[in-house]
Amino acid sequence: MKKRNLAQRTAFLLIGASAVITFALFALILGYVLIKGMANINWEFLTTYPALMGREGGIFPTIIGTLVLTGVALLIAVPLGVAAAIYLSEYTKGGIGIRIIRFAIESLAGIPSIIYGLFGFAFLVTFLKLGFSVLSGAIALALMVLPIIIRTTEEAIRTVPDDYRQASLALGATRWQTTSRVVLPAALPGVVTAVMLASGRAVGETAAVWLTAGGALKLPFSLHDPTRPMTLHLYYLAAEGLSLERAYATAAVLLVLVLVVYSLAIFFRQKFGMKRR
Amino acid sequence: MMQSAKISVQDFSLYYGAFHALKKISLGFPPRSLTALVGPSGCGKSTLLRSLNRMNDLIAGVRVEGRVSLEGSNIYDPDVDVVPLRKKVGMVFQRPNPFPMSIFENIAYGPRVHGEKKRSRLQDIVEQSLKSAALWDEVKDRLDSPALKLSGGQQQRLCIARLLAVEPEVLLMDEPCSALDPIATEKVEELVMDLKKKYTIVVVTHNIAQAARISDYLAFFYLGEMIESGVTRQLLTNPTKHQTEDYLTGRFG
Numbered sequence: 130m131k132k133r134n135l136a137q138r139t140a141f142l143l144i145g146a147s148a149v150i151t152f153a154l155f156a157l158i159l160g161y162v163l164i165k166g167m168a169n170i171n172w173e174f175l176t177t178y179p180a181l182m183g184r185e186g187g188i189f190p191t192i193i194g195t196l197v198l199t200g201v202a203l204l205i206a207v208p209l210g211v212a213a214a215i216y217l218s219e220y221t222k223g224g225i226g227i228r229i230i231r232f233a234i235e236s237l238a239g240i241p242s243i244i245y246g247l248f249g250f251a252f253l254v255t256f257l258k259l260g261f262s263v264l265s266g267a268i269a270l271a272l273m274v275l276p277i278i279i280r281t282t283e284e285a286i287r288t289v290p291d292d293y294r295q296a297s298l299a300l301g302a303t304r305w306q307t308t309s310r311v312v313l314p315a316a317l318p319g320v321v322t323a324v325m326l327a328s329g330r331a332v333g334e335t336a337a338v339w340l341t342a343g344g345a346l347k348l349p350f351s352l353h354d355p356t357r358p359m360t361l362h363l364y365y366l367a368a369e370g371l372s373l374e375r376a377y378a379t380a381a382v383l384l385v386l387v388l389v390v391y392s393l394a395i396f397f398r399q400k401f402g403m404k405r406r
Numbered sequence: 407m408m409q410s411a412k413i414s415v416q417d418f419s420l421y422y423g424a425f426h427a428l429k430k431i432s433l434g435f436p437p438r439s440l441t442a443l444v445g446p447s448g449c450g451k452s453t454l455l456r457s458l459n460r461m462n463d464l465i466a467g468v469r470v471e472g473r474v475s476l477e478g479s480n481i482y483d484p485d486v487d488v489v490p491l492r493k494k495v496g497m498v499f500q501r502p503n504p505f506p507m508s509i510f511e512n513i514a515y516g517p518r519v520h521g522e523k524k525r526s527r528l529q530d531i532v533e534q535s536l537k538s539a540a541l542w543d544e545v546k547d548r549l550d551s552p553a554l555k556l557s558g559g560q561q562q563r564l565c566i567a568r569l570l571a572v573e574p575e576v577l578l579m580d581e582p583c584s585a586l587d588p589i590a591t592e593k594v595e596e597l598v599m600d601l602k603k604k605y606t607i608v609v610v611t612h613n614i615a616q617a618a619r620i621s622d623y624l625a626f627f628y629l630g631e632m633i634e635s636g637v638t639r640q641l642l643t644n645p646t647k648h649q650t651e652d653y654l655t656g657r658f659g
């Protein structure tokens with residue numbers, strides 16, 4: 130009896146310790162970057178152009194670069210991903226073809242992001258002659274986040290009770306009416322979660338845009354202009370020893386943005402979970 | 407009973423894969439009356455009900471033989487479109503299943519999918535349907551509040567109202583009171599008694615006393631077969647088959 134108690138207590142202690150260590154690591158990284166970065170963040174840093182390749186000045190165009198790349202990537206990936214999720218969950222019965230498609234989506238999620246960058250460079254930039262541009266970068270990002278959107282949306286659609294579909298079909302609604310007017314609205318919080326998770330990934334991505342978006346330190350005025358997101362700027366600042374101070378400040382801005390996006394995702398996910406009674 | 411039937415089933419068999427769930431059923435449902443389907447659970451009552459508006463099409467591996475005639479034409483003919491069929495032959499489920507929308511939107515859903523767009527017309531339909539389902543007085547001040555906030559009994563009457571809004575001719579109800587308390591059950595029974603003056607109604611029920619109260623005709627099922635059918639009062643007082651008698655005297659679950 131005593132032995133079992135001891136075993137139980139040890140187990141709890143170990144589990145508790147790992148939880149504490151995980152949280153401590155998270156807090157450490159976050160705290161370190163924020164403390165080192167915040168000191169150099171001010172209004173000017175956020176709103177002016179970099180000078181001398183980033184040794185001086187702010188990061189304004191890279192903030193815009195991140196937002197534009199993420200926005201365009203979502204415009205491409207969300208409709209495509211939601212449509213694919215609807216098709217997979219509502220219109221298929223799971224034959225061999227569907228199993229292959231699912232396997233492909235799972236694999237797509239596991240591909241290292243630098244491969245998306247390389248593919249983007251070879252196919253989009255060079256072969257399709259889209260050049261180093263917002264469009265090339267956004268397409269590479271879109272491909273990268275597509276599996277997240279498909280999987281999260283599919284999950285949300287699956288949790289919509291079958292009762293709703295039956296009720297709708299029994300009233301003489303068509304399959305498509307049932308999907309678009311009952312199933313999708315009921316799954317909407319899940320779709321929003323999917324979009325948030327995908328934005329988080331896209332905002333934080335470096336490798337996929339490195340070989341596709343170019344790296345110009347100016348504002349992109351069209352889809353064909355090159356741009357440089359914060360992640361890439363941070364990489365150059367640190368790797369080329371331009372300004373470690375500004376690298377930390379950029380990292381802090383990036384981190385805050387990602388935290389906001391993921392918090393929204395968690396918020397929506399929780400609201401969604403509660404609605405399921 | 408067969409000749410004047412609104413909807414009738416002839417030599418109808420249904421298989422779930424290899425499982426023979428309905429065996430050569432023949433039965434007619436007369437217009438403007440209520441037919442109750444009774445029998446021990448698992449005997450095929452819900453299966454038969456779902457066969458009448460082809461909701462069974464949604465289940466993989468279902469195969470049918472025989473006919474189901476709605477006003478003389480077979481609903482299983484290959485060129486039949488299930489959309490207008492289900493508009494004509496509507497269904498109320500065992501568990502109340504309103505959509506996660508407002509009361510108004512729930513009722514307006516059916517007319518909308520069938521093409522009604524005018525707001526004023528939709529308002530009329532919603533009011534009429536709720537009145538016909540004896541729910542109007544309880545909800546008229548909160549048509550925009552979520553349907554899922556209603557009580558179970560109100561939800562079930564809402565589902566009936568939602569069904570009436572598409573102007574069906576036949577109402578199928580699968581144990582519509584089994585999830586309700588006695589008071590809500592009484593309300594739904596009253597409603598159904600009123601509706602059968604206008605519609606052809608088929609109700610599956612576990613409850614013989616309920617069948618006795620609300621039905622004009624009764625059909626008794628056992629292990630996928632229809633054992634006997636007839637006018638409710640006669641069948642209850644004078645069953646001719648021993649399975650029916652055993653069931654009525656409570657020798658099955």
Ligand SMILES: Nc1ncnc2c1ncn2[C@@H]1O[C@H](COP(=O)(O)OP(=O)(O)O)[C@@H](O)[C@H]1O
Nearest residue numbers: 422425427446447448449450451452453454465
């Ligand atoms: N989707 C299904 N797949 C396979 N068998 C089913 C399915 N639905 C019902 N059955 C079987 O068919 C028989 C009749 O079921 P059901 O019509 O639900 O009976 P009841 O409504 O009388 O209780 C039961 O043996 C049941 O197990």
Ligand SMILES: [Mg+2]
Nearest residue numbers: 451452453580
């Ligand atoms: Mg049943």
